[in-house]
Amino acid sequence: MRIVLDAMGSDDYPVPDVTGALMAAQEWPEDQVILVGQETAIKQTLGDVDTTGVSLEIVAADEVIEMDDEPAWAAREKKGSSMHVGMGLVRDGQADAFVSAGNTGGVLAVATLQTLKRIRRVKRPALAAILPLPAGQFVTLDIGANADCKPEYLVQFAVMGSVYAEAVLGRRNPRVALLSNGEERGKGNQLVKETTKLLEDSNLDFIGNVEPKEAMACSADVVVHDGFSGNIFIKTTEAAASMLNHLIRDEITASPITALGGLLAKPAFKRVAKCVDPFEIGGGPLLGVNGVVIVAHGRSNGRAIKNAIGQARHAVQGGVVEAIRQGVT
Amino acid sequence: MRIVLDAMGSDDYPVPDVTGALMAAQEWPEDQVILVGQETAIKQTLGDVDTTGVSLEIVAADEVIEMDDEPAWAAREKKGSSMHVGMGLVRDGQADAFVSAGNTGGVLAVATLQTLKRIRRVKRPALAAILPLPAGQFVTLDIGANADCKPEYLVQFAVMGSVYAEAVLGRRNPRVALLSNGEERGKGNQLVKETTKLLEDSNLDFIGNVEPKEAMACSADVVVHDGFSGNIFIKTTEAAASMLNHLIRDEITASPITALGGLLAKPAFKRVAKCVDPFEIGGGPLLGVNGVVIVAHGRSNGRAIKNAIGQARHAVQGGVVEAIRQGVT
Numbered sequence: 001m002r003i004v005l006d007a008m009g010s011d012d013y014p015v016p017d018v019t020g021a022l023m024a025a026q027e028w029p030e031d032q033v034i035l036v037g038q039e040t041a042i043k044q045t046l047g048d049v050d051t052t053g054v055s056l057e058i059v060a061a062d063e064v065i066e067m068d069d070e071p072a073w074a075a076r077e078k079k080g081s082s083m084h085v086g087m088g089l090v091r092d093g094q095a096d097a098f099v100s101a102g103n104t105g106g107v108l109a110v111a112t113l114q115t116l117k118r119i120r121r122v123k124r125p126a127l128a129a130i131l132p133l134p135a136g137q138f139v140t141l142d143i144g145a146n147a148d149c150k151p152e153y154l155v156q157f158a159v160m161g162s163v164y165a166e167a168v169l170g171r172r173n174p175r176v177a178l179l180s181n182g183e184e185r186g187k188g189n190q191l192v193k194e195t196t197k198l199l200e201d202s203n204l205d206f207i208g209n210v211e212p213k214e215a216m217a218c219s220a221d222v223v224v225h226d227g228f229s230g231n232i233f234i235k236t237t238e239a240a241a242s243m244l245n246h247l248i249r250d251e252i253t254a255s256p257i258t259a260l261g262g263l264l265a266k267p268a269f270k271r272v273a274k275c276v277d278p279f280e281i282g283g284g285p286l287l288g289v290n291g292v293v294i295v296a297h298g299r300s301n302g303r304a305i306k307n308a309i310g311q312a313r314h315a316v317q318g319g320v321v322e323a324i325r326q327g328v329t
Numbered sequence: 330m331r332i333v334l335d336a337m338g339s340d341d342y343p344v345p346d347v348t349g350a351l352m353a354a355q356e357w358p359e360d361q362v363i364l365v366g367q368e369t370a371i372k373q374t375l376g377d378v379d380t381t382g383v384s385l386e387i388v389a390a391d392e393v394i395e396m397d398d399e400p401a402w403a404a405r406e407k408k409g410s411s412m413h414v415g416m417g418l419v420r421d422g423q424a425d426a427f428v429s430a431g432n433t434g435g436v437l438a439v440a441t442l443q444t445l446k447r448i449r450r451v452k453r454p455a456l457a458a459i460l461p462l463p464a465g466q467f468v469t470l471d472i473g474a475n476a477d478c479k480p481e482y483l484v485q486f487a488v489m490g491s492v493y494a495e496a497v498l499g500r501r502n503p504r505v506a507l508l509s510n511g512e513e514r515g516k517g518n519q520l521v522k523e524t525t526k527l528l529e530d531s532n533l534d535f536i537g538n539v540e541p542k543e544a545m546a547c548s549a550d551v552v553v554h555d556g557f558s559g560n561i562f563i564k565t566t567e568a569a570a571s572m573l574n575h576l577i578r579d580e581i582t583a584s585p586i587t588a589l590g591g592l593l594a595k596p597a598f599k600r601v602a603k604c605v606d607p608f609e610i611g612g613g614p615l616l617g618v619n620g621v622v623i624v625a626h627g628r629s630n631g632r633a634i635k636n637a638i639g640q641a642r643h644a645v646q647g648g649v650v651e652a653i654r655q656g657v658t
Contacts, residue, residue: 134572134576134579144510147517147518147519147521148518148519179561180557181473181476181556181557181560181561187476188476189477189555189557190476190477192476192557211564211568212561212564212565212568212569213564213567213568213571216569227510228509228517228521229558229561231510232508232510232541232558232561232562232565233561235510235541236541237569238541239540239542239545240565240566240570241569241573242542243462243463243545244570244601247604248597248601251597251598251601252597254597254600255596257593257596258594258597260590260593261589261590261592261593261594261597262594262597263590264586264587264590264593265581265587265590265591265594266587266590267584267586268577268583268591269577269580272573272576272577272580275576275580276573276576
């Protein structure tokens, strides 16, 4: 398998990106990792790391789409970027997947407008995430590619999410739910109500509405929503966890006795952190384009990048793109 | 001041409700608390509690709007309910505020369709919450009264939320923000983008978009959203906090050493719990109707009910209803 990594992706590129690529190449020596980006910067980062026996290739791309670049503009104007070159390799059959921790809007725009393009019949590609929670993992989409959605889009998201849950999480006949403000049928906004009717008529295993609490309890394998409320959902989960984390740390270190308690309880806190660590998954797929594309967090470290490459491997092995081509009608 | 409490409101009515009313009557002896509901049940609950010197009155209402009643139906058919009778007292000037931990949709329907009615020019009443977070408190609305909104509604929510933040939280010239999937101007769904233009032209202190993280950091005094995404926002915050709470408890009790650590750190955990305890606030106001209405959580205990009555006192003292009448144009 050949996986392209955007070396100019993360907030602190290229160090976390190159480090992650190296970790991946070491972990999966049968695969090839292709680093795309500014050659000098990549080579400097690799420095005198011993890369013998490691299948790491560099493909030059001079331009960089930065985090604050306007996505549509960057997709149009920076055609020599690592995103253009990297996804171009996937389009041309020279690689199997593309991974980037860069500007999410940029990845979207370069994928849909310039390189891989939408799969036939897919109305809107969607950005998905796998949430790793104590109760288990589930696929949640769209988390931000489409702020305004129509019922038909959500039905396609449900199909693409099911394909992903089956291929990557190994769920047979995945349970699909709509994120809503109440579980009862009839709750929801206009979009949820109209989508409900369409999903009930589909051949997906549609289980109805779920509230955030039930979603987090893993009561569905695929949770579907428009990109606006989905973005609120995922960012609120992150923000609430981070807020509590800081609050607990502050309160525990406030007195010597509670601080001692915190020290003794440290292994428990470490297990908790691991349980809700987004870097364990590394990245989420952009579903609906002609190729495997994984978007990682801008704040990724090397381990997160390596895990995002792992996601790409699963998606390629699971034949996600072909399954979406077959599934979306 | 005379405050009506729905004795048949909470999930375990009437015990938490009557207990909370008693606590409030003891804490604020200058005010009168009016318990509305089934007289026998209320009297049984009061039992042989000594109520001398406490200003507690009972007004009979035979019907009960249950949690699983369909709101519009219940508002139409159960005209003898504690909600109808209680809000009727406010409408008729015999009381200053109404507090209920009952069926939220029921309170909304009875208020808007049957008793208090909308304030003139208010297009849609909104349900607000005050979120008590480590960084401070802020008003967030709509959290569920209107799943589908138009930009004009959101502008009115902004006005009503500002009135509330000023009257109850004491904020001068409250900062207003729209909850969105990105902070930059231009981010957001169609609703956010169109509302942005209207708020920029208003005389509110509109500071732009906030993401969940900034909202939780109290970067605005009033956070405005449609009732669907607002409901996702608030329920995700609750669900994430509860999930982490359980996870930490499970991991800490998993070994004797971490359990000892947890025991020593207990005072810290107690402070954390108090910091994010929704029962500290007790309830959120239904804004835009002709009277002070506070909706408390169905799971309320006595302390939560007492605090919700405290919220009602603040809202009455702050002249919230009159200020909304003046402010909404």
